[in-house]
Amino acid sequence: MSTAVSANTAFFNQLRKYYTFYTGGFITFVIALAILEQMGLAPKIIGYIFLAATILLYAGIGIMSKTADVSEYYVAGRRVPALFNGMATGADWMSAASFIGMAGTLYLSGFDGLAFVMGWTGGYVLVALFLAPYLRKFGQFTIPDFLGARFGGNLPRTIGVLAAIICSFTYVIAQIYGVGLITSRFTGLEFEIGVYAGLAGILVCSFLGGMRAVTWTQVAQYIILIIAYMIPVVWLSVQVTGNPIPQIAYGQALQSVSAKEKELNDPATVLGAAEASVRALHKEKQLEWEGKIKALDEVVAAGNGAAFVAEQKAGAQTKLNDLKAAPAPDAKKIAAAEKDVAEFPADATALKAKWKKAADGAKAKSGPVAAHAVPFAGKGAEKKLMKENPAATPEEIAKAHAEDEKASNGKRLNFIALVLCLMVGTASLPHILMRYYTTPSVRDARKSVFWSLFFIFLLYFTAPALGVLAKYVVYHDLVGSSFAALPAWVSNWQAVDATLMKIVDMNKDGLIQLAEITIGGDLIVLATPEIAGLPYVVSGLVAAGGLAAALSTADGLLLTIANALSHDVYYKMIDPNASTVRRLSVSKALLLVVAILAAYVASLKPGDILFLVGAAFSLAASAFFPALVLGVFWKRANHLGAVLGMLAGLAVCMYYMYITYDFFGGVAANEWFGIKPISAGIFGLPAGFLGVIIGSLISPAPSKEVQELVDHVRYPSLTVGADTKAA
Amino acid sequence: MQLTDKHREYWSRNLRLTAVLLGIWFVATFVVIWFARELNDFVIMGFPFAFYMGAQGSLIIYVIVIWYYARRMNQLDLEYGVHEGDD
Numbered sequence: 001m002s003t004a005v006s007a008n009t010a011f012f013n014q015l016r017k018y019y020t021f022y023t024g025g026f027i028t029f030v031i032a033l034a035i036l037e038q039m040g041l042a043p044k045i046i047g048y049i050f051l052a053a054t055i056l057l058y059a060g061i062g063i064m065s066k067t068a069d070v071s072e073y074y075v076a077g078r079r080v081p082a083l084f085n086g087m088a089t090g091a092d093w094m095s096a097a098s099f100i101g102m103a104g105t106l107y108l109s110g111f112d113g114l115a116f117v118m119g120w121t122g123g124y125v126l127v128a129l130f131l132a133p134y135l136r137k138f139g140q141f142t143i144p145d146f147l148g149a150r151f152g153g154n155l156p157r158t159i160g161v162l163a164a165i166i167c168s169f170t171y172v173i174a175q176i177y178g179v180g181l182i183t184s185r186f187t188g189l190e191f192e193i194g195v196y197a198g199l200a201g202i203l204v205c206s207f208l209g210g211m212r213a214v215t216w217t218q219v220a221q222y223i224i225l226i227i228a229y230m231i232p233v234v235w236l237s238v239q240v241t242g243n244p245i246p247q248i249a250y251g252q253a254l255q256s257v258s259a260k261e262k263e264l265n266d267p268a269t270v271l272g273a274a275e276a277s278v279r280a281l282h283k284e285k286q287l288e289w290e291g292k293i294k295a296l297d298e299v300v301a302a303g304n305g306a307a308f309v310a311e312q313k314a315g316a317q318t319k320l321n322d323l324k325a326a327p328a329p330d331a332k333k334i335a336a337a338e339k340d341v342a343e344f345p346a347d348a349t350a351l352k353a354k355w356k357k358a359a360d361g362a363k364a365k366s367g368p369v370a371a372h373a374v375p376f377a378g379k380g381a382e383k384k385l386m387k388e389n390p391a392a393t394p395e396e397i398a399k400a401h402a403e404d405e406k407a408s409n410g411k412r413l414n415f416i417a418l419v420l421c422l423m424v425g426t427a428s429l430p431h432i433l434m435r436y437y438t439t440p441s442v443r444d445a446r447k448s449v450f451w452s453l454f455f456i457f458l459l460y461f462t463a464p465a466l467g468v469l470a471k472y473v474v475y476h477d478l479v480g481s482s483f484a485a486l487p488a489w490v491s492n493w494q495a496v497d498a499t500l501m502k503i504v505d506m507n508k509d510g511l512i513q514l515a516e517i518t519i520g521g522d523l524i525v526l527a528t529p530e531i532a533g534l535p536y537v538v539s540g541l542v543a544a545g546g547l548a549a550a551l552s553t554a555d556g557l558l559l560t561i562a563n564a565l566s567h568d569v570y571y572k573m574i575d576p577n578a579s580t581v582r583r584l585s586v587s588k589a590l591l592l593v594v595a596i597l598a599a600y601v602a603s604l605k606p607g608d609i610l611f612l613v614g615a616a617f618s619l620a621a622s623a624f625f626p627a628l629v630l631g632v633f634w635k636r637a638n639h640l641g642a643v644l645g646m647l648a649g650l651a652v653c654m655y656y657m658y659i660t661y662d663f664f665g666g667v668a669a670n671e672w673f674g675i676k677p678i679s680a681g682i683f684g685l686p687a688g689f690l691g692v693i694i695g696s697l698i699s700p701a702p703s704k705e706v707q708e709l710v711d712h713v714r715y716p717s718l719t720v721g722a723d724t725k726a727a
Numbered sequence: 728m729q730l731t732d733k734h735r736e737y738w739s740r741n742l743r744l745t746a747v748l749l750g751i752w753f754v755a756t757f758v759v760i761w762f763a764r765e766l767n768d769f770v771i772m773g774f775p776f777a778f779y780m781g782a783q784g785s786l787i788i789y790v791i792v793i794w795y796y797a798r799r800m801n802q803l804d805l806e807y808g809v810h811e812g813d814d
Contacts, residue, residue, distance in 0.1 A: 111777070114781035117786070118756060118760075118785055118786070122752065122755075124789060125749075125789050125792055128792075128793040128797070129745045129749060129796060248772070251779075252773045254773060373767065373778040375760075375763040375777055376763065376764065412761070412763070415760055420757075443810065443811060446801060447797045449797070450790070450793045450797050453789060453790050453793055454790055457786050457787075457790055460786060461783050461786050461787075464781075464782035464783070711730060714738055714741075715737070715809045716804050716809050716810055717809050717811045718734075718809065
């Protein structure tokens with residue numbers, strides 16, 4: 001006993017020394033690059049060095065951690081200290097969406113975006129209370145392992161494998177897509193090449209050393225990503241508020257943003273009047289698009305849709321030809337027109353969707369600025385009525401008021417449903433739960449959940465601050481300033497990618513109005529170093545951080561899929577006598593196949609990546625949570641219950657997505673209680689619980705052995721009587 | 728093996744702790760969201776209260792809940808003699 005403790009302590013101290021040294025080395029590396037930049041190193045080269053150096057670093061850790069031991073390969077030898085497992089879980093958890101997308105989502109949707117912040121942190125309470133310690137005590141290799149042992153027979157295990165693959169695969173595609181995007185943005189490589197370059201980085205690591213290599217790489221990646229996230233935000237906070245702790249300081253920035261929103265929405269002020277004039281132009285555009293859509297509908301109804309689309313496409317081609325034939329050809333306009341022709345919708349439905357998007361975009365801009373801190377804003381019907389008809393009767397006002405309240409309550413319901421799905425999904429995603437198999441003890445598993453959430457919390461409570469600080473800069477420094485003196489970051493990003501930053505003087509007054517700026521969510525994190533006036537090396541650092549976030553999550557997910565296939569399907573079901581060498585080679589071969597398949601799918605750039613990520617949470621929540629939790633907390637739960645519960649949860653969740661999400665041909669009119677398809681888990685979850693309960697009650701109680709297994713996982717140690725001290 | 732009364736007491740104390748902490752989690756999440764519009768009328772440190780909770784306050788509560796659970800359960804393990812030998 002004492003030797004094990006001292007071995008663990010020695011290992012912990014050794015790790016701490018390594019990673020302290022590593023962090024110092026990384027900071028030195030960044031400083032060295034900063035000095036080189038001052039001496040004239042080109043930004044593009046800095047981007048290359050950052051990406052190459054970090055990928056080589058991860059590969060190096062992967063090679064050093066290579067292993068041929070089954071326990072090392074699947075669960076890192078179960079000796080990862082709580083603190084380091086927490087860091088690894090943090091990196092495993094925080095994906096490209098958290099790192100790059102989160103602050104932007106908060107910038108764009110204000111309070112309503114906080115559903116992601118709460119959902120993606122609060123889920124760890126469920127992990128801690130219901131799952132981590134018990135899974136650790138169970139102590140096998142995968143989540144389907146638990147389902148198989150607890151509920152007996154191959155069926156629960158098979159459904160578990162299937163569900164694990166569905167949710168992990170949709171999620172991993174989004175990560176590899178993120179890797180491709182970051183690599184191509186910062187190095188200028190083609191997106192597809194970026195995808196495969198990133199893939200190589202993922203593979204060298206997990207291929208040789210499995211969970212052991214992934215764990216130690218993820219710790220390294222967490223350190224990079226948190227440094228990369230914090231530096232620009234702290235700097236921006238100092239500039240905007242004079243306080244280096246952004247999480248405290250942004251309260252005052254939020255107040256002045258809220259005051260500015262009021263000013264911009266009040267036509268009696270100078271700024272407000274200018275905004276109103278731009279909004280009127282957007283309104284005109286919206287009506288124009290809606291008129292075109294109406295005409296399209298009529299043509300389609302008359303059966304001439306295809307001819308109409310061809311005619312429109314010919315129009316776009318003519319426009320391109322005219323531009324090219326102009327006496328002074330404008331290269332930028334020609335490029336835009338060429339893209340227009342090349343990506344012209346193939347049929348009337350696609351054309352309508354494109355126009356509808358344009359109309360909706362214009363409509364959103366024609367309305368007042370949404371208040372950042374206000375939850376569940378209504379439709380503004382009452383305000384609109386009072387403006388258009390100051391002499392409205394009390395009945396009319398009451399009607400408009402009720403309309404607003406209904407819209408607001410609908411948003412609140414969706415917020416709650418989303419938070420619940422994200423939380424329960426967090427507590428059900430196999431790649432996260434798997435990490436708690438790797439700690440030395442139940443005791444450490446419990447502590448490790450705390451460290452996990454602590455390290456995740458550091459980033460998640462900074463993101464809302466960044467959203468507000470960026471908004472402060474846009475509202476105060478950009479709005480009202482002159483087009484003649486655009487800040488450098490605005491013109492840079494406008495040139496790099498118009499979907500991230502676009503700014504057009506619509507009312508030709510030479511001044512910037514808020515309604516003239518279009519910002520894509522990802523811009524916020526990507527451009528913060530430039531907004532804060534930091535050198536390019538920090539932009540490179542942010543790219544390396546985003547890459548670390550995407551790679552670490554992809555590592556964990558790929559390993560989950562490959563392990564489910566090799567351990568649960570091959571070893572447990574096909575060939576239980578397979579030798580260790582054979583098990584590991586099967587596992588590695590599968591890892592390769594899955595990785596290439598995922599990269600291939602990602603390189604096709606499937607649309608609606610964000611929806612896929614959300615869907616993974618709802619699916620995981622519906623399939624796993626009821627069976628896992630009742631498996632520990634309800635001894636009576638049995639084979640039939642688990643099978644029914646998992647199938648019912650999955651079926652209801654998938655059915656709901658199918659009937660409501662337009663990608664599958666569903667329509668919003670099918671929604672139950674107006675719940676959006678991304679939160680389908682809110683229906684799948686109760687279906688899963690009902691399935692487990694009903695299925696268990698209509699069939700015999702589980703065997704004595706299974707009941708003893710439940711006792712086994714409930715108590716950290718049952719080897720001796722409760723009165724004597726454990727040996 | 729046969730569970731003793733002491734084992735059962737350990738488990739019921741675990742359940743009670745779990746229920747209380749789950750209740751705190753529920754209030755910090757869903758009750759706050761449900762009354763977000765009303766709570767926003769209070770201002771703390773410059774933040775409207777519901778916004779503060781969603782962006783920071785509830786997160787801090789989650790971290791503390793998990794910390795407390797780990798600490799308390801690890802104590803209970805020792806108290807009831809069900810701790811592991813290893814650590």
